[in-house]
Amino acid sequence: xxxxxxxxxxxxxxxxxxxxxxxxxxxxxxxxxxxxGHVLALSFATVGExxxxxxxxxxxxxxxxxxxxxxxxxxxxxxxxxxTQRFASIYxxxxxxxxxxxxxxxxxxxxxxPSRIGSGSV
Amino acid sequence: xxxVLRVRLTGADAELGRVAAGDVARLLLGVERxxxxxxxxxxxRQVKSTGRRGRxxxxxxxxxxxxIDEGSVVGILELPSDETEEESFDVxxxxxxxxxxxAAFATAGGEETEHIDVADALVRLVDELGVGTRLDAxxxxxxxxxxxxxxxxxxxxxxxxxxxxSTAPRTxxxxxxxxxxxADFERNTARLRTAGGRPVSVRFxxxxxxxxxxxxRLPAELVGEVSYEPTSLEARSVSLRRIVRSEQLTMGLDAGxxxxxxxxxxxxxxxxxxxxxxxxxxRDHNASTEEVDRLxxxxxxx
Numbered sequence: 001x002x003x004x005x006x007x008x009x010x011x012x013x014x015x016x017x018x019x020x021x022x023x024x025x026x027x028x029x030x031x032x033x034x035x036x037g038h039v040l041a042l043s044f045a046t047v048g049e050x051x052x053x054x055x056x057x058x059x060x061x062x063x064x065x066x067x068x069x070x071x072x073x074x075x076x077x078x079x080x081x082x083x084t085q086r087f088a089s090i091y092x093x094x095x096x097x098x099x100x101x102x103x104x105x106x107x108x109x110x111x112x113x114p115s116r117i118g119s120g121s122v
Numbered sequence: 123x124x125x126v127l128r129v130r131l132t133g134a135d136a137e138l139g140r141v142a143a144g145d146v147a148r149l150l151l152g153v154e155r156x157x158x159x160x161x162x163x164x165x166x167r168q169v170k171s172t173g174r175r176g177r178x179x180x181x182x183x184x185x186x187x188x189x190i191d192e193g194s195v196v197g198i199l200e201l202p203s204d205e206t207e208e209e210s211f212d213v214x215x216x217x218x219x220x221x222x223x224x225a226a227f228a229t230a231g232g233e234e235t236e237h238i239d240v241a242d243a244l245v246r247l248v249d250e251l252g253v254g255t256r257l258d259a260x261x262x263x264x265x266x267x268x269x270x271x272x273x274x275x276x277x278x279x280x281x282x283x284x285x286x287x288s289t290a291p292r293t294x295x296x297x298x299x300x301x302x303x304x305a306d307f308e309r310n311t312a313r314l315r316t317a318g319g320r321p322v323s324v325r326f327x328x329x330x331x332x333x334x335x336x337x338x339r340l341p342a343e344l345v346g347e348v349s350y351e352p353t354s355l356e357a358r359s360v361s362l363r364r365i366v367r368s369e370q371l372t373m374g375l376d377a378g379x380x381x382x383x384x385x386x387x388x389x390x391x392x393x394x395x396x397x398x399x400x401x402x403x404x405r406d407h408n409a410s411t412e413e414v415d416r417l418x419x420x421x422x423x424x
């Protein structure tokens with residue numbers, strides 16, 4: 001995927017994408033070029049996963065504060081009626097193939113490839 | 123008369139008329155600092171590296187200089203004897219000083235490896251004196267009639283003590299999440315099983331006993347001074363200041379306005395988030411590879 005292939009507007013980043021960006025993991029370099037100029041968003045479920053991961057990994061208070069500072073660079077999408085409506089319609093239409101939005105917005109823990117990260121309004 | 127301690131400098135310049143006056147001062151003060159820290163260990167608490175020491179420790183380890191031997195640099199120091207006001211101390215002062223001296227000798231000689239702050243003071247002493255460069259060694263000797271002790275702090279000993287200090291668990295103010303699985307209310311200790319399943323020993327003051335009791339077998343966040351294993355960075359112990367119990371952990375959750383309709387643009391404006399201009403702003407450079415691995419492994423297991 002090239003930057004030109006990314007539609008304009010905000011991008012929803014999942015946990016994998018967040019780790020690539022934040023800690024320069026795996027496909028970090030490839031991914032960075034795609035996100036410049038975009039508003040980045042995380043779902044509340046991704047934020048919950050990251051926070052739980054930090055607690056289970058026994059990250060100290062200082063590390064967790066730094067994680068929060070990184071999360072604060074993203075728009076956090078909360079569990080609202082429109083989000084669950086969107087998830088419901090996509091899930092009903094596509095079933096498991098709807099993970100792109102569904103798993104990041106409603107907490108179903110499924111792994112996704114970066115090219116499938118949803119974008120635009122939710 | 124109190125216990126006499128001889129502190130000897132050896133090396134090319136370690137003789138009267140050649141030795142730097144500052145080195146003699148550093149020698150005497152450094153020894154006193156190490157013994158004071160050892161007294162803190164005897165009393166069960168660490169002596170702060172700066173600031174006024176507790177009165178008991180200060181009085182018990184206030185050496186008097188009896189003399190300096192001619193021909194070499196040997197400071198002759200004496201611990202306080204029984205002339206101090208005994209009723210003002212919770213332990214016998216001469217005994218504490220002698221016990222502290224025992225502990226200092228044990229650490230210097232390698233028999234005692236738990237008194238990290240004493241080892242740190244000894245490393246600082248030999249470093250300030252340039253042992254291994256300007257001078258050869260510092261030797262400590264006491265005058266006990268039975269089994270008098272002698273320990274040499276040369277560069278080899280310095281390296282051993284430095285390793286002890288550098289590999290000691292690190293501590294910092296932090297918090298841990300887990301379940302309090304057991305507690306001993308006579309010893310004021312407890313055991314936390316962390317979210318990762320590892321045991322962490324807990325020390326608490328008596329005024330926290332009720333909180334510990336109420337928190338047993340429940341998830342809780344323990345706030346205090348946490349000691350970490352330096353290599354694995356795993357928490358080993360916590361000196362407790364506060365407990366956030368399970369019910370408090372779930373408090374503060376706000377369902378928010380579930381029915382609200384907000385665009386991402388509106389949310390971004392409300393949260394102060396702007397388009398990415400510099401990816402560096404998104405990075406966390408401080409987390410170690412191991413820490414990130416642990417977090418991602420935990421997320422993958424969800």
